[in-house]
Amino acid sequence: MATQALMNTYGTRSLTIARGKGAVVWDLDGKSYLDALAGIAVCGLGHAHPAVTAAVTRQAETLVHCSNLYNIPVQQQLAAKLCQLSGMTNVFFGNSGAEANEAAIKLARLYGHSRKIKVPTIIVMEQAFHGRTMATLTATGNRKVQAGFEPLVSGFVRAPYNDIDALKTIALNNSDVVAILVEPIQGEGGVAIPDADYLRNLRVLCDQHQWLLMLDEVQTGNGRTGTFFNYQHSDILPDVVTTAKGLANGFPLGACLASGIAATLMKPGNHGSTFGGNPVACAAALATVDTIVAENLMARAASLGETLKSAFAAAFADYPQVKEIRGQGLMIGIELDRPAADLVQLAADAGLLINVTAERVVRLLPPLTLSDAEAQQLVDTLTALITTFVSNS
Numbered sequence: 001m002a003t004q005a006l007m008n009t010y011g012t013r014s015l016t017i018a019r020g021k022g023a024v025v026w027d028l029d030g031k032s033y034l035d036a037l038a039g040i041a042v043c044g045l046g047h048a049h050p051a052v053t054a055a056v057t058r059q060a061e062t063l064v065h066c067s068n069l070y071n072i073p074v075q076q077q078l079a080a081k082l083c084q085l086s087g088m089t090n091v092f093f094g095n096s097g098a099e100a101n102e103a104a105i106k107l108a109r110l111y112g113h114s115r116k117i118k119v120p121t122i123i124v125m126e127q128a129f130h131g132r133t134m135a136t137l138t139a140t141g142n143r144k145v146q147a148g149f150e151p152l153v154s155g156f157v158r159a160p161y162n163d164i165d166a167l168k169t170i171a172l173n174n175s176d177v178v179a180i181l182v183e184p185i186q187g188e189g190g191v192a193i194p195d196a197d198y199l200r201n202l203r204v205l206c207d208q209h210q211w212l213l214m215l216d217e218v219q220t221g222n223g224r225t226g227t228f229f230n231y232q233h234s235d236i237l238p239d240v241v242t243t244a245k246g247l248a249n250g251f252p253l254g255a256c257l258a259s260g261i262a263a264t265l266m267k268p269g270n271h272g273s274t275f276g277g278n279p280v281a282c283a284a285a286l287a288t289v290d291t292i293v294a295e296n297l298m299a300r301a302a303s304l305g306e307t308l309k310s311a312f313a314a315a316f317a318d319y320p321q322v323k324e325i326r327g328q329g330l331m332i333g334i335e336l337d338r339p340a341a342d343l344v345q346l347a348a349d350a351g352l353l354i355n356v357t358a359e360r361v362v363r364l365l366p367p368l369t370l371s372d373a374e375a376q377q378l379v380d381t382l383t384a385l386i387t388t389f390v391s392n393s
Protein backbone atom coordinates (compact mmCIF):
# COMPACT_ATOMS: atom_id res chain seq x y z
CA MET A 1 0.00 0.00 0.00
CA ALA A 2 1.38 3.45 -0.97
CA THR A 3 2.94 5.34 1.95
CA GLN A 4 4.62 8.17 0.00
CA ALA A 5 2.52 10.83 1.70
CA LEU A 6 3.50 9.67 5.21
CA MET A 7 6.72 10.56 7.00
CA ASN A 8 8.74 7.40 7.10
CA THR A 9 8.71 6.95 10.89
CA TYR A 10 7.54 3.34 10.86
CA GLY A 11 9.49 1.89 7.92
CA THR A 12 7.80 -0.41 5.46
CA ARG A 13 4.66 -2.09 6.75
CA SER A 14 3.66 -5.25 4.98
CA LEU A 15 0.32 -5.91 6.63
CA THR A 16 -2.94 -3.96 6.38
CA ILE A 17 -5.45 -4.81 9.05
CA ALA A 18 -8.98 -4.28 7.80
CA ARG A 19 -11.07 -5.27 10.81
CA GLY A 20 -11.01 -7.06 14.14
CA LYS A 21 -13.25 -8.91 16.59
CA GLY A 22 -12.06 -10.03 19.99
CA ALA A 23 -8.53 -11.43 19.71
CA VAL A 24 -8.72 -11.91 15.94
CA VAL A 25 -8.00 -9.45 13.13
CA TRP A 26 -8.39 -9.86 9.36
CA ASP A 27 -6.30 -8.37 6.56
CA LEU A 28 -7.59 -6.97 3.27
CA ASP A 29 -7.59 -10.44 1.71
CA GLY A 30 -9.68 -11.89 4.52
CA LYS A 31 -6.79 -13.82 6.11
CA SER A 32 -7.21 -14.04 9.90
CA TYR A 33 -4.54 -13.47 12.54
CA LEU A 34 -4.57 -14.22 16.25
CA ASP A 35 -3.61 -10.88 17.78
CA ALA A 36 -1.15 -11.55 20.62
CA LEU A 37 -0.10 -7.91 20.67
CA ALA A 38 -3.44 -6.05 20.97
CA GLY A 39 -2.12 -2.88 19.36
CA ILE A 40 0.87 -3.00 21.76
CA ALA A 41 -1.11 -3.47 24.98
CA VAL A 42 -3.94 -1.18 23.90
CA CYS A 43 -6.99 -3.33 23.07
CA GLY A 44 -7.17 -5.16 26.39
CA LEU A 45 -10.81 -6.03 25.78
CA GLY A 46 -10.02 -7.18 22.26
CA HIS A 47 -11.22 -5.54 19.08
CA ALA A 48 -14.70 -4.08 18.59
CA HIS A 49 -15.78 -4.83 22.17
CA PRO A 50 -19.56 -4.24 22.29
CA ALA A 51 -19.50 -2.23 25.54
CA VAL A 52 -16.90 0.17 24.15
CA THR A 53 -18.62 0.41 20.77
CA ALA A 54 -21.95 1.21 22.46
CA ALA A 55 -20.42 3.82 24.77
CA VAL A 56 -18.55 5.52 21.94
CA THR A 57 -21.59 5.50 19.66
CA ARG A 58 -23.79 6.96 22.38
CA GLN A 59 -21.28 9.69 23.18
CA ALA A 60 -20.62 10.51 19.50
CA GLU A 61 -24.35 10.95 18.99
CA THR A 62 -24.50 13.29 21.98
CA LEU A 63 -21.32 15.41 22.04
CA VAL A 64 -17.92 14.70 20.50
CA HIS A 65 -16.03 17.72 21.77
CA CYS A 66 -16.54 20.90 23.74
CA SER A 67 -13.03 21.69 25.12
CA ASN A 68 -11.81 21.78 28.69
CA LEU A 69 -13.26 25.27 29.10
CA TYR A 70 -16.46 23.48 30.14
CA ASN A 71 -17.43 20.71 32.54
CA ILE A 72 -17.29 17.28 30.94
CA PRO A 73 -19.35 14.95 33.17
CA VAL A 74 -18.01 11.73 31.65
CA GLN A 75 -14.44 12.99 32.25
CA GLN A 76 -15.25 13.70 35.89
CA GLN A 77 -16.86 10.28 36.30
CA LEU A 78 -13.78 8.62 34.80
CA ALA A 79 -11.43 10.61 37.04
CA ALA A 80 -13.41 9.57 40.12
CA LYS A 81 -13.35 5.93 39.04
CA LEU A 82 -9.61 5.96 38.38
CA CYS A 83 -8.97 7.59 41.76
CA GLN A 84 -11.07 4.95 43.47
CA LEU A 85 -9.17 2.18 41.67
CA SER A 86 -5.71 3.64 42.20
CA GLY A 87 -5.76 5.29 45.62
CA MET A 88 -4.83 8.59 43.97
CA THR A 89 -6.91 11.75 44.42
CA ASN A 90 -6.56 13.86 41.25
CA VAL A 91 -6.16 13.23 37.53
CA PHE A 92 -4.90 15.18 34.51
CA PHE A 93 -5.98 13.79 31.14
CA GLY A 94 -3.87 13.97 27.98
CA ASN A 95 -4.01 11.94 24.80
CA SER A 96 -1.10 9.51 25.07
CA GLY A 97 1.45 7.87 27.31
CA ALA A 98 4.08 10.46 26.46
CA GLU A 99 1.72 13.27 27.44
CA ALA A 100 0.84 11.55 30.70
CA ASN A 101 4.57 11.36 31.45
CA GLU A 102 5.09 15.00 30.41
CA ALA A 103 2.51 15.93 33.03
CA ALA A 104 4.38 13.85 35.62
CA ILE A 105 7.70 15.49 34.70
CA LYS A 106 6.11 18.93 35.02
CA LEU A 107 4.68 17.94 38.42
CA ALA A 108 8.16 16.91 39.59
CA ARG A 109 9.55 20.27 38.52
CA LEU A 110 6.77 22.20 40.25
CA TYR A 111 7.42 20.09 43.33
CA GLY A 112 11.16 20.83 43.18
CA HIS A 113 10.62 24.57 42.81
CA SER A 114 8.14 24.51 45.69
CA ARG A 115 11.03 23.13 47.75
CA LYS A 116 13.38 25.87 46.42
CA ILE A 117 15.49 23.37 44.50
CA LYS A 118 16.94 25.34 41.57
CA VAL A 119 17.57 22.48 39.14
CA PRO A 120 14.91 19.87 40.00
CA THR A 121 16.29 16.56 38.81
CA ILE A 122 14.46 13.30 38.08
CA ILE A 123 16.11 9.89 38.33
CA VAL A 124 15.30 7.72 35.30
CA MET A 125 16.47 4.22 34.42
CA GLU A 126 18.67 2.54 31.87
CA GLN A 127 16.58 0.76 29.18
CA ALA A 128 13.52 2.77 30.21
CA PHE A 129 10.92 3.87 27.68
CA HIS A 130 8.74 6.86 28.44
CA GLY A 131 7.75 8.25 25.04
CA ARG A 132 8.86 10.33 22.06
CA THR A 133 8.34 13.95 23.10
CA MET A 134 11.53 15.85 23.93
CA ALA A 135 11.28 15.40 27.70
CA THR A 136 10.10 11.80 27.55
CA LEU A 137 12.70 10.72 24.99
CA THR A 138 15.31 12.29 27.25
CA ALA A 139 13.89 10.24 30.12
CA THR A 140 14.02 7.15 27.90
CA GLY A 141 17.15 5.05 28.42
CA ASN A 142 17.78 4.11 24.81
CA ARG A 143 20.23 6.08 22.65
CA LYS A 144 18.42 5.01 19.46
CA VAL A 145 15.35 6.94 20.59
CA GLN A 146 17.41 10.05 21.39
CA ALA A 147 19.95 10.12 18.53
CA GLY A 148 19.52 13.07 16.20
CA PHE A 149 17.31 15.02 18.58
CA GLU A 150 19.99 16.69 20.67
CA PRO A 151 20.08 18.96 22.58
CA LEU A 152 18.18 16.81 25.04
CA VAL A 153 16.28 18.22 27.99
CA SER A 154 18.25 18.81 31.19
CA GLY A 155 17.20 17.76 34.67
CA PHE A 156 17.52 13.96 34.45
CA VAL A 157 20.06 11.55 35.95
CA ARG A 158 20.22 7.92 34.94
CA ALA A 159 20.52 4.82 37.14
CA PRO A 160 20.58 1.09 36.40
CA TYR A 161 17.13 -0.55 36.64
CA ASN A 162 16.44 -2.73 39.67
CA ASP A 163 19.46 -1.39 41.58
CA ILE A 164 18.58 0.26 44.89
CA ASP A 165 22.22 0.75 45.89
CA ALA A 166 22.86 2.85 42.79
CA LEU A 167 19.97 5.11 43.83
CA LYS A 168 21.39 5.41 47.35
CA THR A 169 24.68 6.57 45.83
CA ILE A 170 22.88 9.20 43.77
CA ALA A 171 21.09 10.34 46.93
CA LEU A 172 24.45 10.92 48.63
CA ASN A 173 25.86 12.95 45.75
CA ASN A 174 22.94 14.87 44.29
CA SER A 175 20.79 17.11 46.45
CA ASP A 176 18.79 18.32 43.41
CA VAL A 177 16.88 15.06 43.00
CA VAL A 178 13.13 15.52 43.45
CA ALA A 179 11.62 12.36 41.95
CA ILE A 180 12.11 8.91 40.49
CA LEU A 181 10.30 8.05 37.25
CA VAL A 182 10.26 4.30 36.65
CA GLU A 183 8.29 1.52 34.96
CA PRO A 184 7.23 -1.30 37.35
CA ILE A 185 8.10 -3.68 34.49
CA GLN A 186 10.16 -2.41 31.56
CA GLY A 187 8.12 -3.23 28.46
CA GLU A 188 10.09 -1.82 25.53
CA GLY A 189 13.23 -2.62 27.52
CA GLY A 190 12.53 -6.35 27.05
CA VAL A 191 9.86 -7.23 29.63
CA ALA A 192 12.39 -6.71 32.43
CA ILE A 193 10.91 -7.79 35.77
CA PRO A 194 12.56 -6.26 38.84
CA ASP A 195 12.98 -7.96 42.22
CA ALA A 196 9.71 -8.52 44.07
CA ASP A 197 10.60 -5.89 46.68
CA TYR A 198 11.83 -3.26 44.18
CA LEU A 199 8.81 -0.96 44.33
CA ARG A 200 8.61 -1.26 48.13
CA ASN A 201 12.30 -0.31 48.39
CA LEU A 202 11.76 2.60 46.01
CA ARG A 203 8.90 3.79 48.21
CA VAL A 204 11.11 3.70 51.32
CA LEU A 205 13.93 5.54 49.55
CA CYS A 206 11.58 8.21 48.20
CA ASP A 207 10.11 8.75 51.67
CA GLN A 208 13.58 9.06 53.19
CA HIS A 209 14.65 11.72 50.70
CA GLN A 210 11.31 13.47 50.07
CA TRP A 211 11.38 12.37 46.44
CA LEU A 212 8.18 11.77 44.48
CA LEU A 213 7.74 8.16 43.40
CA MET A 214 6.35 8.42 39.86
CA LEU A 215 5.38 5.13 38.22
CA ASP A 216 4.97 4.87 34.46
CA GLU A 217 2.13 2.35 34.09
CA VAL A 218 1.40 3.29 30.49
CA GLN A 219 1.94 -0.35 29.51
CA THR A 220 1.51 -2.23 32.81
CA GLY A 221 -1.73 -0.50 33.84
CA ASN A 222 -5.39 -1.29 33.20
CA GLY A 223 -5.35 -4.85 34.42
CA ARG A 224 -2.60 -6.20 32.21
CA THR A 225 -0.32 -7.61 34.92
CA GLY A 226 -2.99 -9.11 37.18
CA THR A 227 -3.94 -6.08 39.27
CA PHE A 228 -5.46 -2.86 37.92
CA PHE A 229 -2.09 -1.12 38.40
CA ASN A 230 1.09 -3.10 38.80
CA TYR A 231 2.10 -1.37 42.08
CA GLN A 232 -0.93 -3.00 43.70
CA HIS A 233 1.06 -6.25 43.74
CA SER A 234 3.50 -4.50 46.11
CA ASP A 235 1.01 -2.89 48.50
CA ILE A 236 2.46 0.57 48.07
CA LEU A 237 1.07 3.85 46.80
CA PRO A 238 3.11 6.01 44.45
CA ASP A 239 2.85 9.79 44.50
CA VAL A 240 2.19 9.89 40.77
CA VAL A 241 1.12 7.18 38.33
CA THR A 242 0.73 7.57 34.60
CA THR A 243 -1.23 5.38 32.24
CA ALA A 244 -2.54 5.33 28.66
CA LYS A 245 -2.52 2.41 26.17
CA GLY A 246 -5.19 0.02 27.52
CA LEU A 247 -7.16 2.76 29.28
CA ALA A 248 -9.69 3.39 26.49
CA ASN A 249 -9.28 0.16 24.47
CA GLY A 250 -7.95 2.02 21.43
CA PHE A 251 -9.16 5.58 21.85
CA PRO A 252 -6.37 8.08 22.50
CA LEU A 253 -6.30 8.86 26.20
CA GLY A 254 -3.52 9.30 28.73
CA ALA A 255 -3.85 9.99 32.43
CA CYS A 256 -1.50 11.34 35.06
CA LEU A 257 -2.84 10.54 38.53
CA ALA A 258 -1.44 12.02 41.71
CA SER A 259 -1.91 11.99 45.45
CA GLY A 260 -0.61 13.94 48.44
CA ILE A 261 1.39 17.08 47.70
CA ALA A 262 1.84 16.05 44.05
CA ALA A 263 -1.92 16.35 43.57
CA THR A 264 -1.96 19.97 44.74
CA LEU A 265 0.79 21.44 42.55
CA MET A 266 -0.97 22.20 39.26
CA LYS A 267 -2.77 25.52 39.24
CA PRO A 268 -4.98 27.08 36.53
CA GLY A 269 -2.80 27.93 33.54
CA ASN A 270 0.03 25.52 34.44
CA HIS A 271 -0.95 22.79 32.01
CA GLY A 272 -3.63 21.83 29.52
CA SER A 273 -4.59 20.00 26.36
CA THR A 274 -7.19 20.75 23.70
CA PHE A 275 -8.20 17.13 23.22
CA GLY A 276 -7.11 15.62 26.57
CA GLY A 277 -10.04 14.02 28.35
CA ASN A 278 -12.25 14.38 25.29
CA PRO A 279 -15.83 13.10 25.90
CA VAL A 280 -15.60 10.23 23.40
CA ALA A 281 -12.24 8.98 24.71
CA CYS A 282 -13.54 9.22 28.29
CA ALA A 283 -16.74 7.34 27.42
CA ALA A 284 -14.60 4.61 25.83
CA ALA A 285 -12.40 4.52 28.93
CA LEU A 286 -15.34 4.33 31.36
CA ALA A 287 -16.76 1.38 29.45
CA THR A 288 -13.31 -0.24 29.31
CA VAL A 289 -12.52 0.21 32.98
CA ASP A 290 -16.03 -0.89 34.05
CA THR A 291 -15.71 -4.05 31.97
CA ILE A 292 -12.21 -4.87 33.25
CA VAL A 293 -13.46 -4.54 36.84
CA ALA A 294 -16.92 -6.14 36.39
CA GLU A 295 -15.49 -9.19 34.62
CA ASN A 296 -12.44 -9.29 36.90
CA LEU A 297 -10.14 -9.42 33.92
CA MET A 298 -7.22 -8.67 36.23
CA ALA A 299 -7.61 -12.13 37.75
CA ARG A 300 -8.05 -13.62 34.29
CA ALA A 301 -4.81 -11.93 33.14
CA ALA A 302 -2.99 -13.30 36.20
CA SER A 303 -4.13 -16.89 35.76
CA LEU A 304 -3.83 -16.99 31.97
CA GLY A 305 -0.36 -15.47 32.23
CA GLU A 306 0.75 -18.29 34.54
CA THR A 307 -0.78 -20.89 32.21
CA LEU A 308 1.03 -19.43 29.20
CA LYS A 309 4.38 -19.17 30.98
CA SER A 310 4.17 -22.80 32.17
CA ALA A 311 3.16 -24.00 28.71
CA PHE A 312 6.10 -22.18 27.09
CA ALA A 313 8.50 -23.38 29.80
CA ALA A 314 7.49 -26.98 29.07
CA ALA A 315 7.62 -26.48 25.31
CA PHE A 316 11.12 -24.96 25.36
CA ALA A 317 12.58 -27.16 28.13
CA ASP A 318 14.95 -28.84 25.67
CA TYR A 319 15.91 -25.64 23.85
CA PRO A 320 18.83 -23.85 25.51
CA GLN A 321 18.53 -21.23 22.73
CA VAL A 322 15.49 -19.99 24.63
CA LYS A 323 17.17 -18.16 27.50
CA GLU A 324 14.24 -17.13 29.65
CA ILE A 325 10.47 -16.95 29.79
CA ARG A 326 9.34 -14.17 32.06
CA GLY A 327 6.42 -11.90 32.68
CA GLN A 328 3.54 -10.96 34.90
CA GLY A 329 -0.07 -11.45 33.89
CA LEU A 330 -0.46 -10.99 30.15
CA MET A 331 2.83 -9.18 29.65
CA ILE A 332 5.19 -11.96 28.66
CA GLY A 333 8.69 -12.00 27.22
CA ILE A 334 10.48 -14.97 25.68
CA GLU A 335 14.18 -14.17 25.44
CA LEU A 336 16.22 -15.95 22.77
CA ASP A 337 19.99 -16.18 22.50
CA ARG A 338 19.92 -14.40 19.13
CA PRO A 339 18.26 -11.49 17.31
CA ALA A 340 14.62 -12.41 16.88
CA ALA A 341 13.16 -9.62 14.69
CA ASP A 342 12.64 -12.02 11.76
CA LEU A 343 10.11 -13.93 13.85
CA VAL A 344 7.57 -11.13 13.47
CA GLN A 345 7.04 -11.76 9.75
CA LEU A 346 7.28 -15.55 10.18
CA ALA A 347 4.55 -15.34 12.79
CA ALA A 348 2.36 -13.12 10.60
CA ASP A 349 2.77 -15.64 7.77
CA ALA A 350 1.52 -18.27 10.24
CA GLY A 351 -1.46 -16.09 11.23
CA LEU A 352 -0.11 -14.71 14.51
CA LEU A 353 0.70 -11.12 15.52
CA ILE A 354 3.62 -10.76 17.95
CA ASN A 355 6.31 -8.21 18.62
CA VAL A 356 10.04 -8.38 19.26
CA THR A 357 11.66 -5.86 21.57
CA ALA A 358 15.16 -5.32 22.94
CA GLU A 359 16.39 -7.25 19.88
CA ARG A 360 16.01 -10.75 21.31
CA VAL A 361 12.77 -10.74 23.28
CA VAL A 362 9.52 -11.99 21.79
CA ARG A 363 6.88 -9.89 23.52
CA LEU A 364 3.29 -11.05 24.01
CA LEU A 365 0.59 -8.59 25.08
CA PRO A 366 -2.65 -10.35 24.11
CA PRO A 367 -6.11 -9.09 25.01
CA LEU A 368 -7.15 -9.87 28.59
CA THR A 369 -10.21 -11.52 27.05
CA LEU A 370 -8.18 -14.20 25.24
CA SER A 371 -10.05 -17.51 25.45
CA ASP A 372 -8.48 -20.79 26.59
CA ALA A 373 -8.67 -22.10 23.02
CA GLU A 374 -6.95 -18.97 21.69
CA ALA A 375 -4.29 -19.27 24.37
CA GLN A 376 -3.65 -22.85 23.26
CA GLN A 377 -3.47 -21.71 19.63
CA LEU A 378 -0.93 -19.06 20.65
CA VAL A 379 1.21 -21.64 22.45
CA ASP A 380 1.06 -24.16 19.60
CA THR A 381 1.80 -21.65 16.82
CA LEU A 382 4.57 -19.81 18.64
CA THR A 383 6.24 -22.97 19.93
CA ALA A 384 6.44 -24.38 16.40
CA LEU A 385 7.80 -21.07 15.07
CA ILE A 386 10.44 -20.56 17.75
CA THR A 387 11.70 -24.14 17.83
CA THR A 388 12.11 -24.09 14.02
CA PHE A 389 13.69 -20.61 14.12
CA VAL A 390 16.34 -21.45 16.73
CA SER A 391 17.09 -24.81 15.10
CA ASN A 392 17.63 -23.29 11.63
CA SER A 393 19.00 -19.77 12.13
Ligand SMILES: Cc1ncc(COP(=O)(O)O)c(C=O)c1O
Nearest residue numbers: 096097098129130131187218219
Ligand atom coordinates in the same frame (compact mmCIF):
# COMPACT_ATOMS: atom_id res chain seq x y z
C1 LIG B 1 6.05 2.45 29.55
C2 LIG B 1 5.68 3.39 28.44
N1 LIG B 1 5.63 4.69 28.67
C3 LIG B 1 5.28 5.57 27.70
C4 LIG B 1 4.98 5.14 26.43
C5 LIG B 1 4.60 6.15 25.39
O1 LIG B 1 3.25 6.07 25.12
P1 LIG B 1 2.64 6.76 23.81
O2 LIG B 1 3.19 6.05 22.63
O3 LIG B 1 1.15 6.61 23.97
O4 LIG B 1 3.05 8.20 23.84
C6 LIG B 1 5.02 3.78 26.14
C7 LIG B 1 4.73 3.29 24.78
O5 LIG B 1 5.15 2.23 24.37
C8 LIG B 1 5.39 2.87 27.17
O6 LIG B 1 5.45 1.55 26.94
